[in-house]
Amino acid sequence: MSDSARFALHRPEFLGALVRGEAKIAALVKESSITVPARATLVEANTDHRFVYRLLKGWAGRTRLLRDGRNQFILIFLPGDLFAVKSMFITHQTDAVVAITDLITERIDYRKLHKAYVADSDIAMRCIWQVVEEERRLHSWVVGLGQGSAEERVALLLMDFRGRLILSKTIAPDSLTYNMPLTQVQLADHLGITGVHVSRVLKDFRDSGMVTVRDGRVTIANLDMLAQRASALLDAYERVTRAYVGEQEAASSAHD
Amino acid sequence: MSDSARFALHRPEFLGALVRGEAKIAALVKESSITVPARATLVEANTDHRFVYRLLKGWAGRTRLLRDGRNQFILIFLPGDLFAVKSMFITHQTDAVVAITDLITERIDYRKLHKAYVADSDIAMRCIWQVVEEERRLHSWVVGLGQGSAEERVALLLMDFRGRLILSKTIAPDSLTYNMPLTQVQLADHLGITGVHVSRVLKDFRDSGMVTVRDGRVTIANLDMLAQRASALLDAYERVTRAYVGEQEAASSAHD
DNA sequence: CGTTTGGTTGATGTATGTCAATATTAGTGG
DNA sequence: CCACTAATATTGACATACATCAACCAAACG
Numbered sequence: 001m002s003d004s005a006r007f008a009l010h011r012p013e014f015l016g017a018l019v020r021g022e023a024k025i026a027a028l029v030k031e032s033s034i035t036v037p038a039r040a041t042l043v044e045a046n047t048d049h050r051f052v053y054r055l056l057k058g059w060a061g062r063t064r065l066l067r068d069g070r071n072q073f074i075l076i077f078l079p080g081d082l083f084a085v086k087s088m089f090i091t092h093q094t095d096a097v098v099a100i101t102d103l104i105t106e107r108i109d110y111r112k113l114h115k116a117y118v119a120d121s122d123i124a125m126r127c128i129w130q131v132v133e134e135e136r137r138l139h140s141w142v143v144g145l146g147q148g149s150a151e152e153r154v155a156l157l158l159m160d161f162r163g164r165l166i167l168s169k170t171i172a173p174d175s176l177t178y179n180m181p182l183t184q185v186q187l188a189d190h191l192g193i194t195g196v197h198v199s200r201v202l203k204d205f206r207d208s209g210m211v212t213v214r215d216g217r218v219t220i221a222n223l224d225m226l227a228q229r230a231s232a233l234l235d236a237y238e239r240v241t242r243a244y245v246g247e248q249e250a251a252s253s254a255h256d
Numbered sequence: 257m258s259d260s261a262r263f264a265l266h267r268p269e270f271l272g273a274l275v276r277g278e279a280k281i282a283a284l285v286k287e288s289s290i291t292v293p294a295r296a297t298l299v300e301a302n303t304d305h306r307f308v309y310r311l312l313k314g315w316a317g318r319t320r321l322l323r324d325g326r327n328q329f330i331l332i333f334l335p336g337d338l339f340a341v342k343s344m345f346i347t348h349q350t351d352a353v354v355a356i357t358d359l360i361t362e363r364i365d366y367r368k369l370h371k372a373y374v375a376d377s378d379i380a381m382r383c384i385w386q387v388v389e390e391e392r393r394l395h396s397w398v399v400g401l402g403q404g405s406a407e408e409r410v411a412l413l414l415m416d417f418r419g420r421l422i423l424s425k426t427i428a429p430d431s432l433t434y435n436m437p438l439t440q441v442q443l444a445d446h447l448g449i450t451g452v453h454v455s456r457v458l459k460d461f462r463d464s465g466m467v468t469v470r471d472g473r474v475t476i477a478n479l480d481m482l483a484q485r486a487s488a489l490l491d492a493y494e495r496v497t498r499a500y501v502g503e504q505e506a507a508s509s510a511h512d
Numbered sequence: 513c514g515t516t517t518g519g520t521t522g523a524t525g526t527a528t529g530t531c532a533a534t535a536t537t538a539g540t541g542g
Numbered sequence: 543c544c545a546c547t548a549a550t551a552t553t554g555a556c557a558t559a560c561a562t563c564a565a566c567c568a569a570a571c572g
Contacts, residue, residue, distance in 0.1 A: 009346045064399050066488050072402045074395050090265045138394040139330050143320050145401035146328040146448030192402030232322050
């Protein structure tokens with residue numbers, strides 16, 4: 001995956017700034033890494049928070065716990081993601097960020113990053129990119145939750161994870177398997193359905209020879225079929241850059 | 257509503273910049289207003305788009321139409337909102353923005369705004385604020401769609417509209433009625449339910465003496481009850497700044 | 513090797529969807 | 543201002559996707 005694929009959608013005149021910003025931020029946060037155990041809360045809801053993070057290893061999620069016990073994973077963060085960038089601008093994050101697995105993450109005091117953000121437009125651009133990209137994911141997820149059936153949502157999510165892992169070079173572009181550490185209940189809290197129903201949908205997917213999710217690992221037996229199941233919910237961008245990344249690449253770029 | 261309420265959540269050291277940025281952007285886009293008829297598309301999906309908008313009058317919405325006809329209103333824009341700010345950074349918006357009513361909006365070429373954005377940090381801050389605020393709304397809506405029942409979502413939405421109209425000074429802080437031009441099907445497309453079900457929920461709300469939605473107007477008969485119905489889904493920020501703005505203000509600040 | 517945590521499966525309940533008929537309102541041209 | 547039409551909303555009968563409850567199984571783990 002080239003940088004231009006990773007930063008697709010962005011105005012091409014900013015590509016250089018994005019790539020430089022990425023490197024500069026990496027340099028800024030170097031050696032600041034901390035480890036966090038699974039289940040721990042990285043950013044507490046409704047508190048002033050001082051750090052911006054760059055996830056190196058492990059998965060995390062932005063989550064909102066309602067007073068009656070309902071819980072929603074709003075967004076899932078994968079290695080390479082910058083998160084809590086908004087700490088630079090707002091005092092109170094209304095949602096928590098929790099570690100889904102044990103994780104390693106670098107972090108930086110928001111004031112330090114903000115100083116760099118003001119001084120260096122490459123860094124600013126990379127930060128803004130993250131916010132804009134996060135918003136794009138939220139748009140897609142609103143569409144998924146609002147219009148998708150449980151099966152469509154699950155298929156979309158499995159495709160999305162794969163696409164993002166490929167773009168961040170965590171897995172190979174043609175890989176049909178990846179680690180996915182969410183429990184079924186955590187998946188359910190992201191999908192807006194119950195854990196029991198997640199189990200049923202996954203059984204169905206497994207029995208139909210489409211994809212197997214077991215022991216923290218996703219194994220796609222029929223990528224076309226999975227993409228098909230998700231396709232109604234995929235936006236045009238995702239259809240091109242994500243759905244068929246890998247073995248379908250030749251075919252897909254052939255129609256362009 | 258003071259500016260500090262409007263820009264609540266933001267780091268207080270940026271409040272001055274936000275207020276100045278607001279004024280500077282208003283000056284920049286002055287005299288650029290266009291009128292757009294209801295139902296027209298302002299920003300087409302998947303096309304390069306050149307403008308950033310500031311809505312003066314009327315309502316608009318970001319929407320995604322799926323190939324099979326399903327449609328999701330992702331976000332609703334009210335007067336005072338800046339939208340398509342992301343045009344400055346990305347070439348393709350994956351979703352369309354359509355006029356819900358006839359509307360009047362100012363607009364500015366993204367290159368011109370970007371020049372100002374780079375040159376003037378007040379303008380940059382105001383733009384970023386809009387993106388961050390939009391993201392906050394998306395977070396809340398993901399929680400609503402993922403965890404809320406149809407009744408909770410409707411109550412939340414009616415409360416949200418009122419809160420935003422108050423913050424933008426379109427209606428008085430103690431007002432219990434406001435214009436709401438969405439049809440039931442449009443509401444349904446935002447709420448992730450069907451038009452028929454919207455009708456039933458609204459009938460129920462009406463019959464229980466809580467709130468009446470009729471002829472493009474919302475009339476709240478029992479604000480406490482409505483806030484209560486939405487409360488599980490409200491985040492802490494919304495509970496303070498929005499839910500009880502107005503007649504409940506004294507009571508609510510009394511417990512603080 | 514018992515205990516916890518996560519997953520599976522069946523029986524049953526319910527919120528919401530679908531279909532279809534009718535009522536109401538808004539828009540349009542004469 | 544009326545008559546016609548199209549759009550929107552209401553209501554009822556019925557269907558279904560998903561939730562709930564509960565029992566059971568299988569790893570993982572101290």
